[in-house]
Amino acid sequence: MSNRILIVAEHDGTHLNASTAKCVTCAMGIPDAEITVAVCAADANAVASQAAALTGVARVLALEHPANAHLLAAAVAAQIAALAGPFNHVLGPSTTFGKDVMPRIAALLDAAQISDIMAVESATRFRRPIYAGNAIVTVEVEAGAKVLGTVRTASFQAAPTGGSAPVEKPAVSAEIPAHTRFVSVSAASSDRPDLQTAARVVSGGRALGSAEAFQKTLYGLADKLHAAVGASRAAVDAGYAPNELQVGQTGKIIAPELYLAIGISGAIQHLTGIKDARTIVAINKDSEAPIFEVADFGLVGDLFQIIPELERLLA
Amino acid sequence: MASGMKRILVGIKRVVDYNVRIRVKPDASGVITDGVKMSVNPFDEIALEEALRIKERGAAEEVIVATIGPADCQQQLRTCLAMGADRALHVQADGIVEPLVAARALLKLTEREQPFLVILGKQAIDDDNSQTGQMLAALWQRPQATFASKVQLDGATPEGQPRLARVTREVDAGLETLEVELPAVITTDLRLNEPRYVKLPDIMKAKKKPLETLTLAALGVEQRQRLKLVRFDPPAQRQKGIKVKDAAELVAALKSKGLL
Ligand SMILES: Cc1cc2nc3c(=O)[nH]c(=O)nc-3n(C[C@H](O)[C@H](O)[C@H](O)COP(=O)(O)OP(=O)(O)OC[C@H]3O[C@@H](n4cnc5c(N)ncnc54)[C@H](O)[C@@H]3O)c2cc1C
């Protein structure tokens, strides 16, 4: 018998987020997966067709409702819970969208949730990090119970396109609560690569000293490398960089090809966010900084001298 | 119990302190917690701080802290009372308390105490689940505003109870603002506030504050464990790399790995 898997799509109304393609890859690891992607949107056509093109997807359900113009957890959870009945697994990404909505769905379905799935061992057995990634636990769901989970996106490659699944538009029967209203989002408009999907990331810490120095020192280098910019919590707390750039246990978990940690000490909470980076470069004036324990290439010295030189060499 | 008093309920969890280096037991049965420092989950201190500030602004009259866990948790409840909470509720439970169980217990406490606001942390830094607040909001059929970095209350009724919360949330795209009707559940992000330090005289005073002990059974909540923890492993270690002497050597090294 096949395992029927429902994936809750993440999108901004026009583009399917890459996190959804990673959920598809995770779901493909479940034996005999039959994958359905649910797209909640005001007008789902564009996003549904992107989901339908992902290899491995058998069917797309487009749930169209005016309340879906901005995805709110209470509204999305009500719609997904209403159609989750026949599914064995309900998965979403471990992004702020998925972290917000998936536990709400789980509670409506009276199911336990497995957060941050990093590996699939069987249809009921999964591995996930705990204690900021300092331990990995293998968990087993009760036989016959629904599996609710969020997928640690840094652990899976995006499923390729090339498929052409049918798109259905079932009637939305759920009662959508009106107690929560979207007011605004300050989307940092940036033509830089997206931190979560970038192949290269240039990241700065407290050592940068000011917002001006953070910009002046790192953005030129990031441009030369076509890299996204990231930051430590200390840099964000101090106002050198906006919150969406924070990398770590309580920020973004990323897996770029190349990560440059510049003036970052390497606290465990920060390292949690970069464990899956292929190559880590550390630039720090303290040769004892813990970041050097995980760096593939370490350079001890003053970043304010090294970075301009690095930029020159890359020109 | 639940008069018309304006109350905020704060859920707190006792966790291994964030400075402790976690090690997995050699027999893979768990992580070593014997003798390690335990603390209030950092996000929950932020939750309590926010509740205290709301009370200090006059929008709430009472701040209640609650935890579901073993007897040792009373230490952390006392810390919260010393920070300024008015009273504490300890729901006694040994063994694993999954987020859905914690949420069901907190739901019972909301029925009992009728808070206009419940504030929890965005995640407990032991299990890193990030589920309880969202689950409570679902069961309570009330709004949720997770990962909050700013909370504003307004719309006071004649009795003075706030009706709406405007919450700024830290999301992947940046900052999102939601308006939620109260009562609601808010979960805290790190930048919401900086929790106050506890002073010695407050610790003495906290000893006299009420701490009530309840049980899951008395609340009618079953302590069901739905996820079996099969084994614990240390994470894969990264290989320690090499030191390069200058920027030129770094560029050469990256080029040789095909990264530039
Ligand atoms: C619950 C919790 C969650 C957290 N979540 C996160 C998270 O998600 N992400 C995160 O990053 N942190 C997180 N933290 C914070 C973390 O513990 C550290 O405090 C933080 O990562 C430190 O940031 P930093 O490395 O920039 O600053 P510091 O630790 O102060 O390091 C600055 C470094 O810069 C170096 N330096 C100074 N000047 C120069 C120079 N001129 N040239 C070169 N090097 C220089 C210093 O040697 C030092 O190593 C969390 C903490 C807690 C308690």
Ligand SMILES: Nc1ncnc2c1ncn2[C@@H]1O[C@H](COP(=O)(O)O)[C@@H](O)[C@H]1O
């Ligand atoms: N056993 C518990 N008792 C009281 N509050 C809890 C408990 N477990 C979790 N919480 C609250 O829920 C938040 C999120 O926890 P979690 O879902 O486990 O990551 C915590 O920061 C606490 O505020």
